Amino acid sequence: MSSTVDSPDAIRARTEEMKTSASQQMSFTDAELETAIASLKALAGENSSLDWAALRQLMSQVAHVSHKDWQKTETAAQELEMIMKGPGDIQFEQIMERVLIDGVSLYIYIYI
16 A cells, blocks of 8 residues: 555445455455554654554454454453553543544545
């Protein structure tokens, strides 16, 4: 993926690739993991104290697994909570604010 803003068609194509990978439960590539971690680091801020290596490891193990496997989802959520804390933690709130607010905006931009 480029560091510039992609066209809506490019975003749709990448989304389809990601859906296919997810449906086949393919592990994230190193490049996908690095991109995801870099994005989260940017959201968390320069003074972030998150354990990025632990987060990357967790993502490599479960990011591609269906959330419908409830036991695995619960276990992953518990591990994620140990890394990212939760509501009340400033870094968690910075990341989730972006996900919740801009996630809706991106969806509207792409699909509506």
